[in-house]
Amino acid sequence: MIGSDHRPGANPEDQRSDSILIVHVPAGMRQAYLISVPRDLLVALPPAPGFPGGQDKVNAAYEHGGGGEGGARLLSTTLNRLTGIRFDGAALVDFSGFKEVIDQLGGIRMCVDTPVRSIHTRYQFEAGCQQMDGARTLDYVRQRYDLPGGDFDRQRHQQQMLRAVLDRAGETRLRSDPVKLDRVLRAAGGALTVDTNGVPLDELLFALRGLPADALRGVQVPSYPQTIDGVSYVVLDDGGAGLFGALRDTRMPEWAGANPRWVNRL
Numbered sequence: 001m002i003g004s005d006h007r008p009g010a011n012p013e014d015q016r017s018d019s020i021l022i023v024h025v026p027a028g029m030r031q032a033y034l035i036s037v038p039r040d041l042l043v044a045l046p047p048a049p050g051f052p053g054g055q056d057k058v059n060a061a062y063e064h065g066g067g068g069e070g071g072a073r074l075l076s077t078t079l080n081r082l083t084g085i086r087f088d089g090a091a092l093v094d095f096s097g098f099k100e101v102i103d104q105l106g107g108i109r110m111c112v113d114t115p116v117r118s119i120h121t122r123y124q125f126e127a128g129c130q131q132m133d134g135a136r137t138l139d140y141v142r143q144r145y146d147l148p149g150g151d152f153d154r155q156r157h158q159q160q161m162l163r164a165v166l167d168r169a170g171e172t173r174l175r176s177d178p179v180k181l182d183r184v185l186r187a188a189g190g191a192l193t194v195d196t197n198g199v200p201l202d203e204l205l206f207a208l209r210g211l212p213a214d215a216l217r218g219v220q221v222p223s224y225p226q227t228i229d230g231v232s233y234v235v236l237d238d239g240g241a242g243l244f245g246a247l248r249d250t251r252m253p254e255w256a257g258a259n260p261r262w263v264n265r266l
Helices: 060-064 068-083 095-104 134-141 151-171 178-191 201-209 243-248 252-258
Strands: 002-004 017-024 032-036 042-045 054-057 090-094 108-112 128-132 192-195 216-220 223-228 231-236 263-265
Touching: 002 068, 017 068, 017 151, 032 151, 042 060, 042 068, 042 231, 054 060, 060 068, 068 090, 068 243, 090 095, 090 178, 095 134, 095 151, 095 178, 108 134, 108 151, 128 134, 134 151, 151 216, 178 192, 243 252
Parallel strands: 002 090, 032 216
Antiparallel strands: 002 017, 017 032, 042 054, 090 192, 108 128, 216 263, 223 231
């Protein structure tokens, strides 16, 4: 899942992937993992048309691939080489458009753990659980400055937002309200460019919505910040501490149990 940081009026090719999530749903659909890849993670980017390849931050792959389908392809190839994982589908998420999905659902409930003032709107988010509309939610999940964990906290808040959207979709019983379902799917269609590998989008959404309440885990890739030649990067901690191998070998429950530092229950 790729969230673009493209802004209105900018060159479509001048954009980087603001958010990168590997969504892992093991067979049986009883668990799911949202694995946030730090956007500043230092990786080897493979060559692409007009780009020779080389070391850079992982979020640069989307830009060097030209954005859109080409950017997603280069990012997917980069992550495949890094993790050894073959991806079954992809979604490009326009987070600005995603606010309409949240509004069509009547807002979502988000729990603010640390008070923070938005650098974009100057709104003060106070600690505690609260109902948020789409604009307020997206403002909150974009914050990373003045938070104890910086970008790691931002990743966790984005994971929480996706969990809250799934929860809200379940509460509103969309299946029994075809008019509301149509509005939500139209809003989602405007915010997502999806390759589901042949699975209808509404079936995928309802399957994820049906996950048990305690089955969704947010995972941070084991890593730490490091300054190299004056540039701030994030580098893997011990090669990812076995995370990618656990994903490939369907051993995520065991890995999560052994590495609670990197796992959040959403």
